[in-house]
Amino acid sequence: xxxxxxxxEFDDILSRYPxxxxxxxxxxxxxxxxxxxxxxxxxxEIAKLLGLTPPQVYxxxxxxxxxxLKPVGKFHIQVCKSLMCALxxxxxxxxxxxxxxxxxxxxxxxxxxxTLSAVECLAACGTGPMMQINEDYYERVTEDKLDxxxxxxxxxxTSALKSGPFMWPEPVNSER
Amino acid sequence: MPQHExxxxxxxxxxxxxxxxxxxxxxxxxxxxxxxxGRIAPAEVTAVVRKSGLRGRGGAGFPTGxxxxxxxxxxxxxxxxxxxxxxSEPGTFKDRQLMERDPHQVLEGIVLACYAIGAESAYIYIxxxxxxxxxxxxxxxxxxxxxxxxGKNILGTGVHVDVWVHRGAGAxxxxxxxxxxxxxEGKRGLPRIKPPFPAxxxxxNKPTVVNNVETLANLPHIMNRGADWFAAIGSxxxxxxxxxxxxxxxxxxxxxxxxxxxVTVRELVFEHAGGMRSDKPLKAFIPGGASAPFxxxxxxxxxxxxxxxxxxxxxxxxxxVTVMEEGTSMVWAALRLMEFFYHESCGxxxxxxxxxxWLVQTLRRILAKRGxxxxxxxxxxxxxxxxxxxxxxxxxxxxxPIQSTLKHWRQEYVDLIHxxxxxxxxxxxxxxxx
Numbered sequence: 246x247x248x249x250x251x252x253x254e255f256d257d258i259l260s261r262y263p264x265x266x267x268x269x270x271x272x273x274x275x276x277x278x279x280x281x282x283x284x285x286x287x288x289x290e291i292a293k294l295l296g297l298t299p300p301q302v303y304x305x306x307x308x309x310x311x312x313x314l315k316p317v318g319k320f321h322i323q324v325c326k327s328l329m330c331a332l333x334x335x336x337x338x339x340x341x342x343x344x345x346x347x348x349x350x351x352x353x354x355x356x357x358x359x360t361l362s363a364v365e366c367l368a369a370c371g372t373g374p375m376m377q378i379n380e381d382y383y384e385r386v387t388e389d390k391l392d393x394x395x396x397x398x399x400x401x402x403t404s405a406l407k408s409g410p411f412m413w414p415e416p417v418n419s420e421r
Numbered sequence: 422m423p424q425h426e427x428x429x430x431x432x433x434x435x436x437x438x439x440x441x442x443x444x445x446x447x448x449x450x451x452x453x454x455x456x457x458x459g460r461i462a463p464a465e466v467t468a469v470v471r472k473s474g475l476r477g478r479g480g481a482g483f484p485t486g487x488x489x490x491x492x493x494x495x496x497x498x499x500x501x502x503x504x505x506x507x508x509s510e511p512g513t514f515k516d517r518q519l520m521e522r523d524p525h526q527v528l529e530g531i532v533l534a535c536y537a538i539g540a541e542s543a544y545i546y547i548x549x550x551x552x553x554x555x556x557x558x559x560x561x562x563x564x565x566x567x568x569x570x571x572g573k574n575i576l577g578t579g580v581h582v583d584v585w586v587h588r589g590a591g592a593x594x595x596x597x598x599x600x601x602x603x604x605x606e607g608k609r610g611l612p613r614i615k616p617p618f619p620a621x622x623x624x625x626n627k628p629t630v631v632n633n634v635e636t637l638a639n640l641p642h643i644m645n646r647g648a649d650w651f652a653a654i655g656s657x658x659x660x661x662x663x664x665x666x667x668x669x670x671x672x673x674x675x676x677x678x679x680x681x682x683x684v685t686v687r688e689l690v691f692e693h694a695g696g697m698r699s700d701k702p703l704k705a706f707i708p709g710g711a712s713a714p715f716x717x718x719x720x721x722x723x724x725x726x727x728x729x730x731x732x733x734x735x736x737x738x739x740x741x742v743t744v745m746e747e748g749t750s751m752v753w754a755a756l757r758l759m760e761f762f763y764h765e766s767c768g769x770x771x772x773x774x775x776x777x778x779w780l781v782q783t784l785r786r787i788l789a790k791r792g793x794x795x796x797x798x799x800x801x802x803x804x805x806x807x808x809x810x811x812x813x814x815x816x817x818x819x820x821x822p823i824q825s826t827l828k829h830w831r832q833e834y835v836d837l838i839h840x841x842x843x844x845x846x847x848x849x850x851x852x853x854x855x
Contacts, residue, residue: 269607309590370669
């Protein structure tokens with residue numbers, strides 16, 4: 246049961262809202278973090294906990310694109326394809342990934358490591374082309390940078406090329 | 422380039438500034454909370470903000486002080502403040518920078534707004550993808566709580582304000598304030614029919630104010646330096662203060678630039694953002710995010726304030742300025758934006774839900790050189806039947822790319838259709854016509 250495993254986090258989330266249902270999306274995030282997707286069992290458990298019917302949980306889950314109803318690869322690559330990124334080469338970038346990993350948007354590699362999605366605007370329009378991999382943003386992606394990111398992920402599970410606190414353009418005299 | 426005083430980006434432009442509580446206090450942070458809470462009456466704070474002329478930075482540009490004034494005066498019971506950090510308008514990436522680089526500036530604004538409207542709870546509804554931003558905010562909230570700027574009995578004044586971060590889960594529509602409230606209540610993010618407005622029936626049906634991140638970040642400065650100071654910046658009387666414009670597209674130096682409202686597009690694009698990235702001239706730009714109609718090089722000297730952009734036939738919106746160079750297909754650009762709106766339509770109102778699908782299909786056909794001349798009338802007819810016929814402003818927004826590109830670059834549509842005709846003369850079997 247999720248509740249037993251994450252009791253402190255669950256209690257903390259529930260304490261923030263005067264109406265229980267508000268805790269639904271935060272709790273679904275916990276469920277997704279645990280299993281990589283939101284399972285039916287998790288939805289039923291959360292429904293019971295919040296005094297909702299399972300369909301009430303399901304209708305919320307299915308509205309939001311960030312919840313996966315089935316397992317995705319260990320690294321979920323989401324490339325922004327909206328106009329602002331498309332102007333600076335997001336379609337080309339999707340092509341690179343297709344070639345390098347052999348998957349099209351909506352597909353996963355056979356080893357279960359990577360899933361590719363083409364998504365709508367991620368609020369990084371000045372630093373395109375960009376992608377989000379799991380929780381991290383990668384911006385101003387070039388083909389070389391992409392190679393390094395993919396190899397970093399394969400080797401260490403993370404990459405130093407991910408974005409830090411965002412600022413663009415960076416200040417001229419920055420120490421960063 | 423003319424030098425303007427930075428207000429919102431000033432701290433973060435200092436070398437070594439980390440956005441920590443220590444750095445923020447050293448830069449004069451939380452001074453407004455100290456001098457306002459318990460010393461100036463909440464109604465007086467609202468009056469100052471109204472006098473400053475501050476207008477919402479999220480897109481609609483509604484005067485902030487007036488919005489606060491709609492809350493019922495004699496209501497007993499909880500009121501809420503929601504900070505709209507669901508920055509999702511394509512072309513916009515300013516709130517992300519404000520939250521990740523100077524989170525306490527936003528938090529101080531939240532405390533001031535809560536004090537003014539009498540709210541003891543504030544929720545920051547941040548878009549789900551911004552995981553880093555939500556962590557930075559949570560860390561900043563903990564710092565501020567430990568220092569007594571947030572929580573019970575702030576600085577001994579008897580004022581209580583608690584702040585929580587609430588992550589969305591990937592839905593553009595949740596930036597619409599009533600959809601945001603639905604989402605915060607754990608439901609599908611479907612906009613509510615207004616009236617009643619959130620001021621009387623908001624979160625949990627209680628009086629609620631929803632303000633954008635950048636709007637709130639302005640409040641400490643207004644309280645510190647006065648309404649008259651703020652009201653003199655920019656393009657008074659109706660567009661006061663600065664805007665953080667997000668420049669994207671085919672420019673040399675895309676990014677966030679804070680300038681007084683009323684600078685021209687030309688200055689923003691050619692001086693601040695370094696001009697076009699190559700020798701191709703500017704062909705088109707969007708002045709205020711994906712929902713704002715496209716403009717042309719003839720509009721480069723339009724002043725970027727609410728009134729002038731509206732007069733030019735577009736809107737200042739969220740401040741996302743996207744620049745396109747010569748050679749960009751406007752039919753393609755309209756389709757890209759239309760695909761966004763099709764994907765993000767929440768599905769509540771049929772004109773928007775069905776119409777966006779038809780618009781995408783028709784545009785795709787034209788771009789694939791299978792269009793017909795009557796498609797252009799169909800597009801316009803569909804647009805006319807979507808705009809103004811939906812619960813929220815999404816319907817008006819989604820027709821903007823098509824209506825404006827058809828207005829300024831109709832010939833591009835016509836040329837594609839003529840190419841379709843020519844192709845059909847060679848391959849008459851491809852399409853059954855009429």
